[in-house]
Amino acid sequence: MGKYILHRLLLLIPVILGVSLLVFVFMDLAPGTMLDNLPNDLSEAEIARLYHEYGYDRSVFYRYGRYMLGFVRGDLGYSYIYQTGVLGLYLQRLPATLALAGAAVLLAIALSVPLAVLAARRHGSATDQGISALAVLGMSMPNFWLGILLMLLFAHTLHLLPSGGMQEPASLILPSVTLATGLMASLTRTERTALLEEQQKDYVLLARAKGLTGPQVTVRHVLRNTLVPLLTVVAMQLGAVVGGAVVTENVFSWPGVGRLLVDAIHERDAVTATGCLIMTAVMISLIQLAADILCALINPQLRGRIDRDRAIGLRREGGGAA
Amino acid sequence: MKQHKTKPFRQTVPALLALLILAGALAGCTPQQPKTGWKSSVTIGTDAAFRTMDPQQISNAAHDQVFRMVYDTLLAPDPETGRPGPGLADSWSWTDGSYTALRLHLREGVRFQSGDSFGPEDVVFTMDRITNSTVKSSYDRTEITGPSEVVIYLSGPNADFPWHLAACTTAIVSKKAVEKDPEAGASYGTGAWMFDRANTVPGDHVTLVRFEDCWKEKPVTETIVLRYFANESARLIALENGEIDCAITLSYNEYEIAQKNQDLEVNIFVGTGLNYLAFNTTAEPGDRELLRLAVAYAIDRSAIIRSVGDPAAVPAVSVFSRDASAYTEKFSEDLSYDPAAAREMIARLRLTSGTVPELKLLVNTTIQSYKTMAEVVQEQCRQAGITVTLEETDGSGLTARSKFTSPEHQVLLYTIFLNEYNSDISRLFSPGISSNKAVLTDERVISLLEDARRAGDAEADRLYKELQTLAHDSCWYIPLFYGSGCIAWRKGVEGVVLRSTGRYDFTYIRAPR
Numbered sequence: 120m121g122k123y124i125l126h127r128l129l130l131l132i133p134v135i136l137g138v139s140l141l142v143f144v145f146m147d148l149a150p151g152t153m154l155d156n157l158p159n160d161l162s163e164a165e166i167a168r169l170y171h172e173y174g175y176d177r178s179v180f181y182r183y184g185r186y187m188l189g190f191v192r193g194d195l196g197y198s199y200i201y202q203t204g205v206l207g208l209y210l211q212r213l214p215a216t217l218a219l220a221g222a223a224v225l226l227a228i229a230l231s232v233p234l235a236v237l238a239a240r241r242h243g244s245a246t247d248q249g250i251s252a253l254a255v256l257g258m259s260m261p262n263f264w265l266g267i268l269l270m271l272l273f274a275h276t277l278h279l280l281p282s283g284g285m286q287e288p289a290s291l292i293l294p295s296v297t298l299a300t301g302l303m304a305s306l307t308r309t310e311r312t313a314l315l316e317e318q319q320k321d322y323v324l325l326a327r328a329k330g331l332t333g334p335q336v337t338v339r340h341v342l343r344n345t346l347v348p349l350l351t352v353v354a355m356q357l358g359a360v361v362g363g364a365v366v367t368e369n370v371f372s373w374p375g376v377g378r379l380l381v382d383a384i385h386e387r388d389a390v391t392a393t394g395c396l397i398m399t400a401v402m403i404s405l406i407q408l409a410a411d412i413l414c415a416l417i418n419p420q421l422r423g424r425i426d427r428d429r430a431i432g433l434r435r436e437g438g439g440a441a
Numbered sequence: 442m443k444q445h446k447t448k449p450f451r452q453t454v455p456a457l458l459a460l461l462i463l464a465g466a467l468a469g470c471t472p473q474q475p476k477t478g479w480k481s482s483v484t485i486g487t488d489a490a491f492r493t494m495d496p497q498q499i500s501n502a503a504h505d506q507v508f509r510m511v512y513d514t515l516l517a518p519d520p521e522t523g524r525p526g527p528g529l530a531d532s533w534s535w536t537d538g539s540y541t542a543l544r545l546h547l548r549e550g551v552r553f554q555s556g557d558s559f560g561p562e563d564v565v566f567t568m569d570r571i572t573n574s575t576v577k578s579s580y581d582r583t584e585i586t587g588p589s590e591v592v593i594y595l596s597g598p599n600a601d602f603p604w605h606l607a608a609c610t611t612a613i614v615s616k617k618a619v620e621k622d623p624e625a626g627a628s629y630g631t632g633a634w635m636f637d638r639a640n641t642v643p644g645d646h647v648t649l650v651r652f653e654d655c656w657k658e659k660p661v662t663e664t665i666v667l668r669y670f671a672n673e674s675a676r677l678i679a680l681e682n683g684e685i686d687c688a689i690t691l692s693y694n695e696y697e698i699a700q701k702n703q704d705l706e707v708n709i710f711v712g713t714g715l716n717y718l719a720f721n722t723t724a725e726p727g728d729r730e731l732l733r734l735a736v737a738y739a740i741d742r743s744a745i746i747r748s749v750g751d752p753a754a755v756p757a758v759s760v761f762s763r764d765a766s767a768y769t770e771k772f773s774e775d776l777s778y779d780p781a782a783a784r785e786m787i788a789r790l791r792l793t794s795g796t797v798p799e800l801k802l803l804v805n806t807t808i809q810s811y812k813t814m815a816e817v818v819q820e821q822c823r824q825a826g827i828t829v830t831l832e833e834t835d836g837s838g839l840t841a842r843s844k845f846t847s848p849e850h851q852v853l854l855y856t857i858f859l860n861e862y863n864s865d866i867s868r869l870f871s872p873g874i875s876s877n878k879a880v881l882t883d884e885r886v887i888s889l890l891e892d893a894r895r896a897g898d899a900e901a902d903r904l905y906k907e908l909q910t911l912a913h914d915s916c917w918y919i920p921l922f923y924g925s926g927c928i929a930w931r932k933g934v935e936g937v938v939l940r941s942t943g944r945y946d947f948t949y950i951r952a953p954r
Contacts, residue, residue, distance in 0.1 A: 149835075149837070149838065150834060150837065150838035150841045150842060151835075151836075151837030151838045151839075151840055151841030151842075152837070152841065153837075155837045155840035155841045155844075163844075163845060163846055163873045163874075163875070165572065165574065166875070200492060201492045201493065201643050201644065202492070202493045202495060202498055202499075203624075203643070208643070208644075211642060211643075212642070215642075270675070270678060271678075274678055274679075274682050275678045275681065275682065278682055278683070281679075281682065281684050282675055282678045282679045282682055282684060283670065283675055283679060283684075284646070284668055284679070284684065285645075286484075286666075286668075286684070369671060370672075370675075371675075372645070372668070372669070372670050372671065372672075372675060374642045374644070374645035374646065378644070378645065379644060382490065382644055385835070385836075385837075386837070387837045
């Protein structure tokens, strides 16, 4: 298990290199630099000095190399736009994004499991059809559109909830519902399928024969066995949740990393954008790793498989070297 | 024994309950502290992000409206006229008639939010750390001439320099605080408000708390939060919903919605944002005066204003600020919309050069109104026989491609926000400055600007009018219109100062409970 974790952590290196290089190269292709957005009427001489200081008079690969050297030392760079270090900026925005993503994931799980149970237990009925249709609708609706609709209804028309910002606990409701909808739809479909498969297994029949009621069998046995695929899907969808958070944060003026990232891209602030993307990639990878470990802890069979796969991999590597 | 133990307990519980009920009833009857009529915290929805707590590092509307509350300038703009009045300097005068040295007597008993006392060394320190090119180009040095007196020496005559001392770029910071903490020391001013760093997220919202030891009148409000909304509609929804007390800038098509809302007060005014076309006069085809004239005649400003839906915009004739004393609309040549004249110019151009060149119009299409304006300009030029193709980019792209030192544009569509003093126009005409989008190095223009800076008011006005005439007739810039501005607040909000430059001062804003 320890070697598996180490292996996964080592995989972060190419991820970081790939993400940072892509950001640097793509932002270099766009016209303009962050120094073009400075609204302080700097003299041309001062701008030329800053161009040199930030390496804009050299190639993108020089700037990339310089950035990565700093990154290795734990320095995510300095944003001229914000006049502060990127790591501090990122850490300041991270709690808001974690709160939003966390609330969305919890909400999605809390709603999708009962819906999936209901759909599976009434398989083929109008309820099942309705829940499946809702799931398709939820997966099809873009975040920005759903967010605006919810804002119009609950903030503008009914005056029930704040339209945006992060000023009070109620501010979290609309953004998290918006972000949760897609994940909830996806989880409902996955969980429903898993439940239907499990319901066909012999142990369910045995449990019923022992006198357990349908809900008892579902809650005590079937649901527990569908936790692993559910967690796997949640872990796989985390990237999409964080990606969706970028859109949602902008719709609801949520002060998270996603909004910082979009602003940085608009301002051609490659240092901030790269720092945010690298840290986000690392965060997603670590969360996925944590989810894998959690799955292994829940399901000992899976833990055994991980260790076996790893052992086979190591043997192959050893054989190749010989 | 058993009874002895339980009996008192049985009596105590009802007694305690009765006591609690009595206490509750008494509390309900007790006259409460009279509530003040104003909220302790006011929230303002802004249209641009606040990022940096250092007035010398950045200057734009979003930052200046915060800096105006946190810092003081040596001279303060008069709320009515915008003209420089007493600030941290309670009096000032030119040392002689050459407009090269300004003597200022500093206010005494002023403290910074860091606890340090304000003195002349803070003025020297601040003036020396200014990065703004317009101020720097005129500034030479500051000398301390007394315990409460400094003299600011300029590198050349500039009668308008006191205006710079009333701008946020010269807001005074504490020398001791910056030297002690180079990163955060500049966030302490002497103004009525101070930054609440713990409750501020740069790029999203800034929280200000009242500075109790301020030398000025103390505001009623205790906390002000300025929240950035990228989306104008979201800002209006938040205002209607009561989440914010005041909203800066609404989209044109939402003015009416806001005006119909009984809970809101809406202020619409002609702003200082001048939308214009600028030709790159250093390269083909922008260097051809006949072509520039043809475009000037081809432009129907009213149609452009209608297309963007700005209900309060004013067509622009001059590139000067309408609030500048030298502003004029009287020109010998009338270059207003005249398709026949435009076609005549094109015919003459064809005669002299054989062909009519195509124009590439660089435009920031991430803002819908720019895109609309550009498309209308394109169509109006087409009707006059000029082919215009649009080069679409974003804000950074437009800036990068229109640098003074390496301009790539032929003609571009842009907006400049002008201050009310005459010499601010030098940003459009001075060589080496990035806002000189016509890339002008005209000797006559430079000479007029220099002469005006060293002249008295009346003579300066005459020279600036001559500059306007020259610019108007040469069509380096084609002014289109001054866009409107809008600020709305919930009924009962008071204390917002709308300055003539279209910027706001929220120092004494208060909102009813």
